[in-house]
Amino acid sequence: MKNFTIVTVTPDHADHLISMIHELAEFEKMKSSVVNTAERLRKDIENKAVHGFIAFDGEVPAGMNLYYYAYSTWVGQVNHNFLHKINAVLQYLHMEDLYIRPQFRRMGLARLLWKKLAELARDKEIARLEWAVLDWNTNAIALYDTVDYVNLTKSEGWYTFRMDGKAINKFANE
Numbered sequence: 001m002k003n004f005t006i007v008t009v010t011p012d013h014a015d016h017l018i019s020m021i022h023e024l025a026e027f028e029k030m031k032s033s034v035v036n037t038a039e040r041l042r043k044d045i046e047n048k049a050v051h052g053f054i055a056f057d058g059e060v061p062a063g064m065n066l067y068y069y070a071y072s073t074w075v076g077q078v079n080h081n082f083l084h085k086i087n088a089v090l091q092y093l094h095m096e097d098l099y100i101r102p103q104f105r106r107m108g109l110a111r112l113l114w115k116k117l118a119e120l121a122r123d124k125e126i127a128r129l130e131w132a133v134l135d136w137n138t139n140a141i142a143l144y145d146t147v148d149y150v151n152l153t154k155s156e157g158w159y160t161f162r163m164d165g166k167a168i169n170k171f172a173n174e
Helices: 011-028 039-047 081-086 109-123 140-143 164-172
Strands: 005-008 052-058 060-070 092-100 128-131
Touching: 005 109, 011 039, 011 052, 011 060, 011 092, 052 109, 060 109, 092 109, 109 128, 109 140
Parallel strands: 092 128
Antiparallel strands: 005 052, 052 060, 060 092
């Protein structure tokens, strides 16, 4: 395995991250859906709306794992001691983007970045780590199948739905 350096994302990484976000969107056949910019991402990182890890091979960005904090009304807040550090109520982590650039795949980097997030969740006593994956992304699913997890669609019948801005406005204006 290569010797990757993994660091916590800072606003200075925004240009690298937005490039990889565009690459991921293209891979997922959703390139036109990305409207985020490096400047907006930089501000979102500063404001702690998004967090993450970025991996480097020397000076070259090799992959990223971006996540955000979320809250479960059913479980509540577990780690009250951590709240003062981020000024937020948190209960679980949502892994938004785990992406490895093609030339760095099959080197164990995705698992390293994912494990880094699991370690953070463990250390902060976060109760859950959740993510979504496209049903055709068999390589990602194979990675996820190496650990214990629950497929909520299969086991509990939970589906995730989304309204875009147009749908929100239409509904809100009824």
